[in-house]
Amino acid sequence: MARALVTGSTSGLGLEFAWQLAGTGHDLVLVSRDQDRLGAVAEQIRDVHKVTVEVLAADLSDRPQLERVAIRLTDPVERVDLLVNNAGYGLRGGFLEVGVDDHEKQMDTLMKAVLVLSHAAARTMVQRRKGAILNVSSLAGYTTAGPYAASKSWVTVFTESLAMELKGTGVTATALLPGFVQTEFHERASMSVDGLPRITWLKAPYVVEQALKDTAKGNVLSIPSVKYRTASEFSRIAPRPLIRALTSPDWYRRMQSRTVKRSLRKASRRNLHAPWQREDEA
Numbered sequence: 001m002a003r004a005l006v007t008g009s010t011s012g013l014g015l016e017f018a019w020q021l022a023g024t025g026h027d028l029v030l031v032s033r034d035q036d037r038l039g040a041v042a043e044q045i046r047d048v049h050k051v052t053v054e055v056l057a058a059d060l061s062d063r064p065q066l067e068r069v070a071i072r073l074t075d076p077v078e079r080v081d082l083l084v085n086n087a088g089y090g091l092r093g094g095f096l097e098v099g100v101d102d103h104e105k106q107m108d109t110l111m112k113a114v115l116v117l118s119h120a121a122a123r124t125m126v127q128r129r130k131g132a133i134l135n136v137s138s139l140a141g142y143t144t145a146g147p148y149a150a151s152k153s154w155v156t157v158f159t160e161s162l163a164m165e166l167k168g169t170g171v172t173a174t175a176l177l178p179g180f181v182q183t184e185f186h187e188r189a190s191m192s193v194d195g196l197p198r199i200t201w202l203k204a205p206y207v208v209e210q211a212l213k214d215t216a217k218g219n220v221l222s223i224p225s226v227k228y229r230t231a232s233e234f235s236r237i238a239p240r241p242l243i244r245a246l247t248s249p250d251w252y253r254r255m256q257s258r259t260v261k262r263s264l265r266k267a268s269r270r271n272l273h274a275p276w277q278r279e280d281e282a
């Protein structure tokens, strides 16, 4: 029987991955921070699907805890055949409004954890000449919507390069790039998504089903739904200034703020040096 390790498996896409994988006979290792919630999910899945479910409570932004997950991936006996790097979250507010510690923690979860766990899994899987890695990225990675978007851009490029490096080893790497999906993601980040039209939303079961199909085929990129595949093509061919104008809400919001307007007025009056060359703005 195959075994999958899924990070971020207490809600949203990760929870759905856990259920669908158990439904196709996979044993599971579930990783998230919330021990109680993990335990409850494990119990329900065991009851319904009669598979073995281990739980590993870990905050992936913490290096020692991340290491415990990496070590689990290298177990030569209780082998993991599929790694799903899914855990992630958004932060509310522009780059300057959020403390740098919070940014670092988020980057550690979204990028460092993916790097470390992919490394552990790929090395072990290559020895067995069998296995798959599925990294949950985002179409946001094609936009300019802050550090989150930049980190997802990293996940996509990293996964594409890993897939090339793994060619011929029997191990595959796939990046999943969803658009908006109905999960706890936006609520947890206190992001207002009320204004988004219904058509923009995808449902987690559909996204996960498509992602697992693409992973089984060894596809490098998985972009569920025609509408989001079209959007991704548009974002690739559109001029970057247009992408920036369309997808930088925080930048736009700050441009509206009085502080920035004031400094822009000053800059345009002086118009001699770039702002960073001036000695004193007081």
Ligand SMILES: NC(=O)c1ccc[n+]([C@@H]2O[C@H](COP(=O)([O-])OP(=O)(O)OC[C@H]3O[C@@H](n4cnc5c(N)ncnc54)[C@H](OP(=O)(O)O)[C@@H]3O)[C@@H](O)[C@H]2O)c1
Binding pocket: 007, 008, 009, 010, 011, 012, 013, 014, 031, 032, 033, 034, 035, 037, 058, 059, 060, 061, 086, 087, 088, 089, 109, 136, 137, 138, 139, 177, 178, 179, 180, 181, 182, 183, 184, 185, 186, 188
């Ligand atoms: N929803 C969307 O519209 C959307 C679109 C594109 C991409 N994505 C990506 O999809 C992935 C899953 O998000 P989701 O939408 O399913 O959100 P979600 O419902 O909020 O689930 C996020 C999961 O990640 C876990 N998690 C968060 N930080 C963690 C950490 N430091 N260590 C371990 N586990 C952590 C959470 O569990 P605990 O709180 O128990 O730790 C939870 O299980 C993320 O990578 C997200 O960036 C989402």
